[in-house]
Every structure is written in structure tokens, then in C-alpha cells.
Amino acid sequence: DAGVIQSPRHEVTEMGQEVTLRCKPISGHNSLFWYRQTMMRGLELLIYFNNNVPIDDSGMPEDRFSAKMPNASFSTLKIQPSEPRDSAVYFCATRRINEQFFGPGTRLTVL
Amino acid sequence: AQTVTQSQPEMSVQEAETVTLSCTYDTSENNYYLFWYKQPPSRQMILVIRQEAYKQQNATENRFSVNFQKAAKSFSLKISDSQLGDTAMYFCAFMKQNTGANSKLTFGKGITLSVRP
Numbered sequence: 049d050a051g052v053i054q055s056p057r058h059e060v061t062e063m064g065q066e067v068t069l070r071c072k073p074i075s076g077h078n079s080l081f082w083y084r085q086t087m088m089r090g091l092e093l094l095i096y097f098n099n100n101v102p103i104d105d106s107g108m109p110e111d112r113f114s115a116k117m118p119n120a121s122f123s124t125l126k127i128q129p130s131e132p133r134d135s136a137v138y139f140c141a142t143r144r145i146n147e148q149f150f151g152p153g154t155r156l157t158v159l
Numbered sequence: 160a161q162t163v164t165q166s167q168p169e170m171s172v173q174e175a176e177t178v179t180l181s182c183t184y185d186t187s188e189n190n191y192y193l194f195w196y197k198q199p200p201s202r203q204m205i206l207v208i209r210q211e212a213y214k215q216q217n218a219t220e221n222r223f224s225v226n227f228q229k230a231a232k233s234f235s236l237k238i239s240d241s242q243l244g245d246t247a248m249y250f251c252a253f254m255k256q257n258t259g260a261n262s263k264l265t266f267g268k269g270i271t272l273s274v275r276p
Contacts, residue, residue: 081263085202091250091266104263137202146192146254148264150204 052151054140060157066128069154071140072121079143082115082125085153086136097123130158161186161253165267172241173275179226180236180270182251188212190256193227193234194264199247207249210234212256238272246274 053072061067073080081096095105097117105115112131117123127134135158140151162185172178184193195207210218210227217225222242226235238245251267 079262090268093263096263139204141204143262146256146262147206147209149206150196153202153204155202 052140052142052149054138054151054154056154057152058155058157060159061130062159063131064129065158066126067130067134067156067158069125069138069140069156071123071125071151073123073140073142074144074149075121077142077144077149078120080117080123081139081141081143081148082123083139083141084136085139091139094125127156130156132158134158161188161191161255161265163251163253163265163267165251165270167270168268169271169273171273171275172238174241174243176241177237177239178241178272180238180249180251180272182234182236182267184232184234184251184253186232186253186255188255192254192256193225194252194254195223195225195234195236196250196252196266197245197247198250198269199244204250208236241274243274243276245272247272 055070079098082094084092094107095115100117115125137153137155139153141148164183191212193210197205197207208218208220208223222239224237248269248271250269252264254264
């Protein structure tokens with residue numbers, strides 16, 4: 049198994065642009081999590097899905113952020129419009145039983 | 160709500176020595192899991208070790224072991240025979256034992272461990 053796949057690995061964009069981060073979970077894992085990591089705030093859970101349904105989006109910072117999981121094999125996190133303070137590493141993780149597996153992360157830089 | 164506290168921001172250890180990383184947590188749950196994750200400079204999050212709260216025996220994985228004190232809500236990680244490749248950030252994490260939809264990880268802020276040659 050290839051593990052959790054995230055794309056792109058690096059993204060540099062300008063303030064105001066739309067950014068879409070993608071995640072392909074491990075096959076058979078029914079829960080998917082999006083995290084954001086910054087030096088100031090550490091690891092923050094943004095949103096998670098169970099069986100493609102959003103369960104808790106209380107960590108989503110504001111309306112500029114949205115996440116979807118149209119099917120069991122794909123999820124997106126979108127930021128529109130992006131701002132410099134959104135610069136961070138974004139992780140996708142999936143869960144099997146009681147263990148989470150993380151993707152390699154997307155390093156986002158908003159200029 | 161659960162909280163996880165890692166009060167030491169960073170530590171340093173000599174290669175081949177033993178180091179212990181501290182973690183405390185707060186919860187009203189009786190059944191839960193505790194984890195230590197490693198994040199090397201590559202930033203990949205790697206599961207190091209897991210402990211089930213109902214188990215009295217401390218978990219071990221090769222050079223890594225934990226000291227789980229349920230009553231004190233303490234969960235420390237001991238790394239024996241430290242190696243240069245152990246240099247990383249280490250996160251302590253908590254998860255309720257729940258097979259339903261609400262099993263999410265709560266992380267501490269992490270500790271940066273440096274292994275000196």
C-alpha cells in the first residue's frame with residue numbers, strides 16, 4: 049500500500065489566490081482527518097470525516113476554508129481567498145481501528 | 160474535553176545515552192489510547208508507540224518504552240541507546256477508546272529532541 053497520498057507536496061501562491069490541497073486515503077480506512085501545523089499553534093485538527101460525512105469541522109478557522117470528501121478515495125481542502133497567515137504544513141491522516149496514519153504533508157506558502 | 164501537556168519544549172541527549180520525554184494529560188474518560196509520534200526533519204509523522212489505558216503493562220517497541228501512570232495521568236517515553244536518527248520532534252497524543260465516529264487525536268505541543276554525536 050502506498051500510504052496516504054497528498055498533493056501537491058509544496059505550494060507557493062500569492063495572497064488572494066485559491067488553493068486546493070488533495071488527499072487520497074489508504075483504501076479501507078473509513079475516517080479522514082485534515083490537520084494544520086504551524087510553529088505558533090502546533091498541530092491543529094481542522095476537520096474530520098467518517099464514511100465520507102463531515103463529523104466535526106469546529107477547527108476550520110473561517111469561511112475561507114472548506115473541505116469535501118466526495119467519495120471514499122479522495123478529499124480536498126480548499127482555501128479561498130488565501131492569506132499569508134494560512135502558510136503552514138497541512139496534513140491528511142486516515143484511521144484504521146485505533147491508529148492514525150499520516151500523509152507526508154503539503155507545505156503551503158502564501159506570499 | 161481532553162488536554163495533553165508536554166511542558167519541556169526541547170531536550171538534548173548524547174548518542175548511546177537514555178532520555179525520557181514527559182507527557183501529562185487530563186481526561187474524564189476511563190478507556191482511551193495514548194500515543195507517541197515522531198516527526199523528523201522530513202516532517203513525516205511516524206507512530207512510535209501506543210498504549211491502551213486498560214493495560215497495566217507498559218508498552219515497548221525495541222529501544223522505545225513508556226512509563227504509563229494512569230492514576231497520575233502521566234505517559235512518558237523512554238528512548239534507550241539514543242541514535243542520531245532519533246533527532247526529531249516528538250508528540251504525545253490522546254484518543255478516546257471509541258469505535259464510532261468520534262475517535263480523534265488530541266496532540267500535545269511537542270518536544271524537540273536533539274541527539275549529539
